[in-house]
Amino acid sequence: MTQVTMEEVWKDINLASLHPHRQLNIDHEPVLSNQTPNKSIFQDFLNKPLNQEPPPSSSSTHHGSLLAPPATVISLNTHFIDTHFDESAMFGCFGKKRGQDSDDSRGDRRHNRMTKNRESAARSRARKQAYINELELEIVHLKKENARLKRQEEQLKMAEATQHQTKKILQRSWTSPF
């Protein structure tokens, strides 16, 4: 696998998402020309280290005119990445570092966002599951208590019934002298 920048990997993903029927033919990436180009890109993308130093060759092109790389890419990703490339064109005027950063950081930011979203989704699932588990425990507890109280009520009723029977007959409890 040849050295590929984060940006190029993201381009492929964006292309795929925007034009699902279009064939992705990237010559220098044999992995990507398979039946499932999207999936392999995604996995590679996840496994890649976050902060990749761009190879020296691309950095030298950024040096001179920043217009060259953005121009070629704009033709592929018109609707989606316009604004971002305007940014990078602007930053390019201030020096090579800024230009590189905006390219890299865009990929980084998206990666970051994905991770955060994943964590947030996990928290949401945990919240839901914890609440459900608590409710289930309560149900068990309440059922037991209900059964116990019903038994208690039965016993009290029976006890009252027998007491009632004996009380109907007036009896002497103490015998007095008179």
Place this chain on the structure above:
Amino acid sequence: MSVNNRDPLVVGGVIGDVLERFTRSIDLRVTYGQREVTNGLDIRPSQIINKPRVEIGGEDLRNFYTLVMVDPDVPSPSNPHLREYLHWLVTDIPATTGTNFGNEIVSYESPRPTSGIHRLVLVLFRQLGRQTVYEPGWRPQFNTREFAALYNLSLPVAAVYFNCQRDNGCGGRRT
């Protein structure tokens, strides 16, 4: 009642983020107004402005307990770099009574989460005896585990937690 992996405290991450596994041994009832707090309940800040009624179990009035209330998700659950925020600290609560009979070392501060859905955890510890607990000095970056170690409180005897997000707008999602 021992703690298993389905325990709401484990699933909700309270065991791990705030506490070690422990076995419940004392009843703990926390009530805000008419609502009794059960694990994972969603409560809005407007409902928890005033301190809740807290009743504890146990049998021997000679045993004293400490109640800690913390928010481990400050300032937001996705970035809790100020974990934990101490909302309330009451010591010397005699068994079978409640927080009204204890010593309020750190007064109740009503939670007002600005970002995300926060967990609010109430933990009950048994004290070795009546003891002097010094107020921590500040509320953020409190550590319940360390606090318990410092005052020889050992493992908790009870805990409950609920969820809280801001009253209006989306507390769960950034716009």
